[in-house]
Amino acid sequence: MPPPVFRFAPSPNGYLHLGHAYSALLNFDLARASGGRFLLRIEDIDATRCRPEFEAAIYEDLAWLGISWETPVRRQSEHLSRYREAVEILAGLGLIYPSFESRAEIARLVVQREASAPWPRDPDGAPLYPGEAKSLPPDERNRLIGEGMPYALRLDMPKALARTEELAWQEDGAGPGGESGVVAAHPEAWGDVILARKETPTSYHLSVVIDDALQGVTDVVRGQDLFWSTSVHLLLQQLLGIPQPAYRHHRLVADSSGQKLSKSTAATGLRELRGQGASPAEIRRIVGLSE
Structure with missing residues (x-):
């Protein structure tokens, strides 16, 4: 049986925050624990908002967290x-x-x-x-x-x-x-x-x-904000005759007011936290993952 395939698929329309870190680390941890593969995909179809500097920052932040991925990275615009x-x-x-x-x-x-x-x-x-x-x-x-x-x-x-x-x-x-x-x-x-x-x-x-x-993803692990989008995805999979992966939706990392994080929330941005001296181990603890 082939190994499971996990992925993290951010959009380069802003800098990553703690919510992204949690999702990326969770997928990476699950891939390692299962002997599976971990893919990074860049979802850059929105040409008006996606920028090269944000994409470069994604690679930098993930590498700093200790995450590695297979290459080449799939970029949707290609x-x-x-x-x-x-x-x-x-x-x-x-x-x-x-x-x-x-x-x-x-x-x-x-x-x-x-x-x-x-x-x-x-x-x-x-x-x-x-x-x-x-x-x-x-x-x-x-x-x-x-x-x-x-x-x-x-x-x-x-x-x-x-x-x-x-x-x-x-x-x-x-x-x-x-x-x-x-x-x-x-x-x-x-x-x-x-x-x-x-x-x-x-x-x-x-x-x-x-x-x-196309990437053979077997396990989609993503935030609860996309839970009901799965309904549309199942419909399209059946219409197009393509496989249905397993789905696991995880909790969202919220800010101090209990709101879902956004890319404009500087206080929870990985670059800001790193600049303040936070370590990858501290990021894992903040988002509730063991080291």
């Missing part, structure tokens, strides 16, 4: 054609449609819908897509695309669910509400999710399942 292929497969199944509303227009539509009743929101709290682009005639869609209109490619969730069996996963950690064991997936809670945009041929949901499959 594999856009792979994601386009997946979009084309889903489009061939009739499961993709373009929507043309701007974020401001979508916000206005939500306000209009909520004049009569609360509009549904996804597990992250964002309103579900309220537009009617799905009903646009093909000629009108082609005309708008031909005129250079920006668009998002959305998954037709009802059609996608009609093509799949009941979805569930074995949760080896715990969800934000303590969920564990066999967890029923509810991708419909996300509505018609965006899988790509005109200027970017992929999204987090699509690229993460493609990358995990």
